[in-house]
Every structure is written in structure tokens, then in C-alpha cells.
């Protein structure tokens with residue numbers, strides 16, 4: 001079978017930007033290139049469509065470690081006055097997530113919109129909305145997705161975020177999903193995001209609306225360093241990650257373990273652990 005050709009362009013630092021579809025000025029490149037990804041926050045070519053960098057951004061804020069980091073990344077990138085947040089009340093069992101998102105938005109000094117979506121709880125079958133299920137760990141569930149996977153969650157979140165962005169004239173949507181170092185959720189992968197971005201652009205007649213996933217290729221340790229760099233650590237102390245809704249964090253669930261490993265590998269103390277240990 002013929003290999004899928006990937007068109008690439010170079011950012012201003014000379015790193016490869018992978019593009020799943022053609023751009024007029026992009027040269028052909030061999031598939032499977034493994035160039036490192038540009039980490040320069042000030043590189044306006046860091047992602048595609050950087051000509052829109054002065055536009056407004058809407059951050060999908062769950063109140064967790066990654067979306068908190070992305071909120072401050074967006075503030076650094078677009079300016080505080082141009083950033084707002086959207087949080088989804090999707091019937092999550094642990095309401096502390098919503099409190100965390102609200103606190104983080106306040107600490108960041110950005111406006112937050114909370115949108116209700118009760119359909120995931122009505123569908124059930126996952127441990128984040130169904131109280132009869134206990135969150136599975138990656139070790140216990142290596143051959144399939146763990147029951148913390150909420151099918152379609154990010155697709156729906158980003159589509160509603162795009163609808164809100166469209167209504168408010170916002171050109172950029174920022175999400176904390178990443179395809180490295182996670183539980184293998186398929187809607188956290190770049191190809192899903194690129195396909196969804198294209199669908200949104202076509203379906204909303206918004207050809208420049210852009211989805212940003214700045215953590216996509218970072219390890220958890222790298223996201224910790226990014227959080228430090230963009231000034232997210234004070235708000236990080238009020239973020240919430242634990243799948244079991246525990247404060248202090250349970251330390252046992254997949255989410256707690258990934259977070260702890262990331263901070264350990266980065267050699268940085270988790271401000272959430274420090275705060276909750278004091279209280």
C-alpha cells in the first residue's frame with residue numbers, strides 16, 4: 001500500500017510543522033519524519049495558521065493540571081485580555097472539578113463560562129459519570145481503554161467550544177489533550193484533532209478557526225516545566241486531577257500516578273500536594 005504522504009513546512013526556528021493536508025507553499029517530505037517539535041513559546045510558527053496569533057483564544061478548562069497549564073500558556077501567547085475559558089458540567093461525579101476550574105480561572109484573571117451537558121451522564125458506562133463503576137487503572141486494563149474513557153467527550157467539548165468561539169468571534173481554541181504519556185484515549189490524538197478542526201472549519205464556515213493542543217507531544221515532565229515557564233504553578237495548587245475525587249489526591253488512580261510521575265521526573269514539587277498537606 002502506498003504510504004500516506006505528509007506535507008510539511010518549517011517554523012521560524014526551523015522545526016518541522018506536520019500538516020495533515022496540503023498547504024500551497026509546503027514542500028513534500030518523506031513520511032515518518034521525527035524532527036523534534038519546536039518548544040519556543042514566542043515562535044509564531046509553532047503551530048500551523050500562526051498568522052492569526054493576535055486573535056482571541058478560548059481555553060477548554062477542566063480544572064486539571066493540563067488545562068490549567070494551557071490556560072496560562074494561552075495568556076502568555078495571546079495576552080490575558082484576549083483569553084477566556086469554557087468549562088463543561090457534563091455530570092461528572094466529582095463536582096470538585098468544577099470548583100477547581102472556577103478557582104483556576106479566577107486566579108488567572110480570565111472570564112469563565114460554564115456550559116451544561118448532561119447527556120454523558122444519561123448514556124453512562126464510564127467511571128467518571130457513573131457512580132456504580134470504579135475507575136480502572138492502566139495496569140489492570142492493558143488490552144482496552146480503561147472505563148475512565150468517556151466516548152466522544154473531547155469531540156463534543158471541542159465542538160461546543162467552537163460554537164461558543166464562533167458566537168463570540170474567537171479564532172483560537174486551546175485544549176490540554178496530549179497523545180504521549182496518557183491512558184490511550186483516541187480523542188486525545190493529533191489526528192482526531194486535525195480531523196475535527198477540518199470538520200468545524202467546514203461545518204461552521206470558519207476557515208481560520210484553529211484548535212491548539214500545546215501539550216500534544218510533551219511528556220508529563222515537560223508539561224510541568226512548561227507550567228513553571230508560563231507562570232501556572234500558583235494556580236496549579238488549586239487544580240484537581242484525581243479520578244477518585246479525593247483531596248488530598250488519592251495517589252492510586254491513573255490520573256494521580258501520571259501526575260506524580262511527571263512532577264517526580266521534572267524534579268519539581270507538586271504545589272497541589274504541598275497545599276493539601278498543609279491544610
Ligand SMILES: [Zn+2]
Nearest residue numbers: 242250253256
Ligand atoms: Zn487519584
